[in-house]
Amino acid sequence: MKQSAAKPTIAFLGTGLMGKPMATRLLQAGYQLMAWNRTRAKADELAVFGARVAEQAAEAVRDVEIVITMLEAGPIVADVVEASLPGLKRGALVIDMSSTRQSEARALHARLAEHGVRFIDAPVSGGVVGAQAGTLAIMAGGAAPDFDAARAVLEAMGRPTLVGPAGCGQIAKLCNQLIVGGTLDIIAEALLLAEAGGADPAAVRTAIRGGFAESRLLEVHGERMLERNFLPGGQVKSQHKDLENVLIAAKDAGIRLPLTEMVTDHYQALMHKAPQADQSAVLLVLEERNPGKRVGKKADQLPT
Numbered sequence: 304m305k306q307s308a309a310k311p312t313i314a315f316l317g318t319g320l321m322g323k324p325m326a327t328r329l330l331q332a333g334y335q336l337m338a339w340n341r342t343r344a345k346a347d348e349l350a351v352f353g354a355r356v357a358e359q360a361a362e363a364v365r366d367v368e369i370v371i372t373m374l375e376a377g378p379i380v381a382d383v384v385e386a387s388l389p390g391l392k393r394g395a396l397v398i399d400m401s402s403t404r405q406s407e408a409r410a411l412h413a414r415l416a417e418h419g420v421r422f423i424d425a426p427v428s429g430g431v432v433g434a435q436a437g438t439l440a441i442m443a444g445g446a447a448p449d450f451d452a453a454r455a456v457l458e459a460m461g462r463p464t465l466v467g468p469a470g471c472g473q474i475a476k477l478c479n480q481l482i483v484g485g486t487l488d489i490i491a492e493a494l495l496l497a498e499a500g501g502a503d504p505a506a507v508r509t510a511i512r513g514g515f516a517e518s519r520l521l522e523v524h525g526e527r528m529l530e531r532n533f534l535p536g537g538q539v540k541s542q543h544k545d546l547e548n549v550l551i552a553a554k555d556a557g558i559r560l561p562l563t564e565m566v567t568d569h570y571q572a573l574m575h576k577a578p579q580a581d582q583s584a585v586l587l588v589l590e591e592r593n594p595g596k597r598v599g600k601k602a603d604q605l606p607t
Contacts, residue, residue: 310334311368313456316360316383317401318346321427322373324434325400325460327352332459339363361390369456370397376544377407384411393419398453400441402426402480402541404548405470406555408444412469421449422469425457426476428483430537437461442479444472477552480545481563484582486520488566491586494528494598504598505529524583531601533577533584540578543570579606 310333315326318340330336330352338354339362340346346356357363364370364387374380380401391397397415399408399422408424415422423445433439439461443450450465457463466475493516497507508525511517527533546567553560569588577584584605590597 311456312366313337314339314357314363314367314370315354315373316340316363316370316387317373317375318349319373319375320431321434323348324431325371325373325427325439326354328434328437328460329456330354334456334459337363337367360387363387363390364395365390366392368395369453370395371456372397372399372401374401376401377403381407381411381414384415388418391415391418391420394421396421396423396449396452398423398425398457400425400427402476402545402548403473405473405477405552408473409470412445421446421452423449423453424469424472425453425463426472427461428476428479429461432536433461440464440479442466442472442475444469444475473548474552477545477549480542481549481560483520484542484546484566484570484585485562486518487524487583487585488569488589490521490525491528491583491589494525494586495589495593495596498598499593499596524581527581527583528586528598530604531599532604533580533587534604534606535579536581536583538578539570539573539580539582539584542582543567543574543578546570577605 312335313329314337316339318326318338326336326338326349336354337357338346338349339357339360350356360383372380374383380399380403397420412422423443425441425443427439427441429439437460441457441461441463443463443465444467466472494504497504549563550567569585572588573584
């Protein structure tokens, strides 16, 4: 597509499982984009869509107006942004779309402010499918004028909502992950109860869909559990990290979340078994703690 002069130039740092389709959506929307990834081959895959590829993060961000980071964890985001500082111009806007701790987002905001660089934390929900379709839920924390400046860019990737000042995007994402992790655990329990009680778990799932128990998680991940298809999507290790961050945020806020503590324990147990499996593999922990009980007879599909 022809580049519009009104569109800001973008550097996209981190073009992995989620970052690549997100950057692709921006390129398809007509944005001029410089891509960087620690493994360059992953960034090179965007060249066919019109991206330029940088060797170093500082090179990627030089003279651009908006920098988007989509990286594995807060410490990595901090390291990459620190390496980028020599190339960042004053007044640029950094949008971190990674999932990090609220304290890490606030620290990054303060560090960038020292250099006259604006900041929004804008983690996402919706997985690879949502990234490919441009339908991600985007939870943004930052100043309202900065959010307004970023709105069109964010809308190319999904549905952005400003939820509060810097750091609050991460709180919103943790609320999302708390609900996802807890619901997946409950769906696993329901299907195992159906099986152990002599019912057909697939038929039970069909029967309860359309009632108050209906959800996207029951639709997609309930099917995954029945098919025992634990090839990723959203990975166990990411869900576990997010749940640990939920508990840290709860402690910082002076509250206790006992159900989340239990769900986090289940994902911790799964970290030793299948950290790269889809998060619906929490079913395996439940089965392990109920010897001789199993949903269905199909073989497990797990990443190698």
